[in-house]
C-alpha cells in the first residue's frame with residue numbers, strides 16, 4: 001500500500017511538471033558520442049516523442065562529431081581540432097554535410113516516426129533554418145568552412161511545434177550566398193534556444209555532467225555558477241569538447257534561457273528525469 005502511494009506521489013509530481021512545462025520549448029542537443037549508442041538513442045528519442053505527446057515542445061539539434069571523424073578517416077582525411085572545433089576544408093565539408101544532413105538527420109527523424117511521433121528534418125538539404133557566416137576564431141586561426149549562426153528561422157520551427165511535429169536540426173548553416181558552413185553543435189543548439197526563447201536547453205552527452213576530474217564520474221558537480229564554470233575552464237578542469245558546451249551554456253544563460261543542463265543520455269530516461277523530477281540528474285549551470 002505504502003509503495004502504491006509512493007508511486008502515486010511520483011505521478012502527482014510528474015503531472016505538476018507536465019502542467020508547468022506544457023506549451024514551453026525545450027531545446028535538446030544530441031551529441032556525437034551518444035549518437036553512436038543506438039540503444040540509448042532509441043530510448044532517448046522515445047522520451048522526446050513522449051514529451052511532445054504530453055504537450056511540451058521539444059526541438060532537437062544534433063551534432064555527430066564521432067561519425068564525421070570516422071567518415072573522414074575512411075576518406076583518408078585526418079581530423080584536426082582547434083579549441084574543440086574541427087578545421088574544415090572543402091573536402092571535409094563534403095563529409096560533414098553527408099554525415100549530418102544525409103545520414104544522421106534522416107536516421108533520427110525516421111526513428112522518431114517509427115515511435116509514432118511526427119518529426120521533420122530541417123537541414124540545408126530540405127529547409128535550412130540556420131543562417132550564418134564564417135566564424136572568426138578568437139585566437140585568429142583560420143578554421144576553414146566553420147561557421148557561426150547569426151539568424152534562426154523561428155517561424156518554421158515554431159509552426160512545426162504548433163502542429164505537433166518535432167524539428168530535427170543538424171549543426172550546419174548557410175550564408176546569404178548559399179555557402180555551407182560546419183557549426184559546432186553545442187553553439188548551434190544555443191542559437192536555437194536563444195532565438196526561440198526556450199525555457200530549457202539540455203545537452204545530452206556521454207558523460208554524467210561536468211566533473212572535477214574529467215575521468216572520474218564520482219566527481220560530478222551537480223550545480224555550477226557561471227563564475228565557477230569560467231574558473232574551471234581557466235584552470236584546465238573543463239577541457240576539449242566540454243569547453244564549447246559550457247561556453248554555450250554560459251552565453252545562453254546571459255540571454256534569457258531559464259535553465260541549462262548537461263546530462264548523460266546513456267542513462268535510461270535521463271531526459272524525463274531531468275524535466276519531470278525535482279532533483280534532476282547531471283550538471284545544472286546557473287547564473
Ligand SMILES: Nc1ncnc2c1ncn2[C@@H]1O[C@H](COP(=O)(O)OP(=O)(O)O)[C@@H](O)[C@H]1O
Nearest residue numbers: 031032033205206210211214237238239241242
Ligand atoms: N571536466 C570535464 N567533465 C566532464 N567531461 C569532460 C570534462 N573535460 C573534458 N571532458 C570531455 O568532454 C567530453 C564531452 O564533450 P564532447 O565529446 O564534445 O561531447 P558530445 O559529442 O556529446 O557533444 C567528455 O566525453 C569528456 O571526455
Ligand SMILES: CC(=O)N[C@@H](CCC(=O)OP(=O)(O)O)C(=O)O
Nearest residue numbers: 031032063064065085086184185
Ligand atoms: C565546427 C565543428 O567542430 N563542428 C562539429 C559539428 C558536429 C558536432 O559538434 O558534433 P558533436 O556534438 O558530436 O561534438 C564537427 O565537425 O565535429
